[in-house]
Amino acid sequence: MKQIICLHSLTPEQIQQLEEAAPGYEFIVKNKKDLSPELIQNAEVFLGWSKTIAETALQENSKLKWVQTWSAGVDTLPLERLREKGILLTNASGVHAIPLSESIFAMMLSFPRQIHAAVRNQMQNKWDSTLSAPGLTTLGEINGKTLVIAGVGEIGRETARLAKAFGMRVIGVRRSDKPEPNVDRMYTLDGLHEALGQADYIVNVLPLTNETRHIFNASAWNAAKNGVVFINVGRGPTVDTNALIEALNQGRIGGAALDVFEEEPLPAEHPLWSMEQVVITPHIAGDNDRYAERVIEIFTENLKAYVQGQKPPRNLVDYERMY
Template sequence: MTVGPTVILHTNATALAMKLLRETHPGLAVHPCESYAGLAASIEGTKAEIVYSVRFDGTERFPRSALLQSPTVKWVSVGGSGTDHLGPWDPEKVTVTNAAGAAADMMAEYALGAMLSFSLNLRNFASHQRARAWVPGSVEPIQGKTLLLLGLGHTGQALARRAKAMGMTTLGVRAEPRPTADVDEVHGVEALPALWGRADFIACCVPLLKATRGLIGAAAFAAMKPSAVLIDVSRGGVVDEAALLSALDAGRIRGAALDVFASEPLPTDHPLWRYENVIVTPHCSSAYAGWEQKALALFADNISRYQRGEKLLNVVDPKRGY
């Protein structure tokens, strides 16, 4: 017997999600949709009330209107943490949840790895290795260094824990400042002009909002230490890429580790590819074996809550973006 509500799994690989939901919610009406183009027709044909959606083919092509203009869709469960590709939406008509926290530990390890890569000079040593050149070099500790965390959500807090374990000083910025575990100082965004110059590493972990677009721009780079390293695991658009390029060309910062970009995939002719002191990764800091299972487990739990009429976990406020 079919048990409502009707669910669409909008991912490019629905087998795992189908298997999990059959185990946790036998009888639930679940339909796969593995393309952007087919989502509107799938919703129309099934009269789906819930859509689990992963942004698997870029932001620009994402079928936002198919979800938000549907008369039947009441809940969109985003399989990742970012929801900027959906905004704005009317929370009176549709509820949006995300999987924030499912990949926080992995993203924190990515950021820690980037810091260690720079402090241990690994990219420079790798270039010498390729040339079979024994060139004397040195390494430096991150112990005693200062990390500035932009955003103290799941990822920011996970990174703060690791940074403190490595003996670092942690400075945090969040929209509503309050004491936060493993963060030595917590400030509001208005304090950033005084914080840029204190940081050896800057980790960007904020959602893309109107208030955060271009947050790291020319003024920020001008205020940073020449030895500072930027690590971005947030969303393309938070860092002003033109300002970043200018800073790199002028040697105003040591380098950057970038997992997100204003245009994804990063165009092959983009200048960022050519910098030896820039790590470019394909938006994969949250992609690890097991992330999807965690996101789907949260979704399955929320389906049970939805069926019981209880409050859903990880409901996103469209005004705050998280």
Template sequence: MAETPVILLLNTDIPAAIVSRIRDVSPRVRVITAAQHRARPEWLAEAEVLLTSVIDGRVLEQARALRWVQTIGAGVDRVLTPELAAREDLVLTNASGIHAQPIAEHIFGLILMFGRNLHHAALRQHQGEWKSDDLREGLRMLSGSTLGVLGVGAIGERTGQIGAAFGMRVIGLKRNAAPVEGFERIYGNADLLTFLAESDYVVNTLPLTPATRGLIGRDELAAMKPSAILVNIGRGGTIDTDALVDALRSRRIAGAGLDVTDPEPLPRDHPLWRLENVLLTPHYSGAHPGYVERASEIFLDNLARYLDGRPLVNVVDKQAGY
């Protein structure tokens, strides 16, 4: 008797070569491409496996056969709807681990722009001005400064390693305050204000969960050094945007490098666009050559595991949110 086919729905456009590799995993797998799904939305009701970047909680009412959702990103706030979290029969996995190096490089790109006034120098270049007197003021050396990593997962660990190579003192904060190699000290959540007060650069890598939403507010910003730089590559909603704008306007903190914002995308009339002590990048810190291919390797491994009945990797704790 032939085995029951596993209907795998691609809810995002994937290169043909990768689609072919997915099909080659097993003859049991019937791949429904994003184009096929658009032509026949009813496939959702029959799918057992879903590869996606976003999900509407309402569609899960139609997807009663669904047993496993793989997201092509690491953050799951656009996928982990209340409806999905409530489904005990549904496993969620992500692509955590592939972003550590590109995001860490992006973080230090922002930090070095502030430290060497490179953003101001770039403006002078386009204005044809050879003038450096004021650019020499307020320069920073990373060596000897304290890098505070808020959220010490794969991205945070790699950021700490690079910071140490610059000669920075590296501290971190995470829910489990167990020591991490290369970090001088790891703080627990109860010590957030102390952690912030020690840091010359605060790098926020936190996912957006009920516990982290609005975690950095007025009191937390007030605890930071007036000379501190805040970098956020996690999720915009982990920081109170109004409080951040006030802190930047009043120079309560020296500056912010933001790859993520709340709201996102940032409205054209938002004050963050116009603040001189802000660097904005439009949520692309994790992008890098071969991104889809690397994310697909995780999915291909997991697909083989799923078909064999073995444990999946990168399983998301749906209650914790990451």
């Protein structure tokens, strides 16, 4: 019997849902550490991925035909080897739209309302109504401000919708300049610096590709409006960390909220930890209690097509673009 291996915990209801979508397939739900080489080699489909199974799963005699990742990003997968073997790859793009956009606004609102400064004062039993955190020295509001969203996919679209509800002007940056609802102007990546010059707030949700690696570098910060707030919930290596720190120290960036980093976990001695104008979260901005439900929804739709001999209709990764 053909086998599908899931590396993540599923409820009995979710397993039944998948079995009904793919009759004739055996579903195996196991931790990666509990998989024998024989099981890995015989699996036709993987739901989830791990470096520990890669070598065995990609051997010449393995039966692997399709990988559905549990994550939206695929930059850590062996893309070239998967492409060479003709393996279909789909990601979980779309599952993060609501939790990430809500995280973005939690981060964004903390700066004009100085919540991050108030929390630090609370830890010191300190009453200070001036809330004079470095970088942003007065209380303000986001209404009427300009938000630049770098990467207008599912997350960017939901972020733009929320921004409009807050009365913001929204500028988008992505590979295509095709218009989007709730985006006042769209630029291609070539126009990133022009867009940054108009931003009061920058949100980065770009995927990591050869084109976007270190796209937020010293030149980008020189092009940005002085005192801009930067929020990164995309990919750590899209940002040149040294250039970011320099811009923060010089006040060119008024504040930064960072969920992702070039090196994770962020080392305890890293200078970002001690910067009062920086908010740090440990790569959790997309986590929520409905994550598995949304991944299974995508996988089920793809699975129904796959067993009919069709390509998965949702989130098929383009190996050339790397997303």
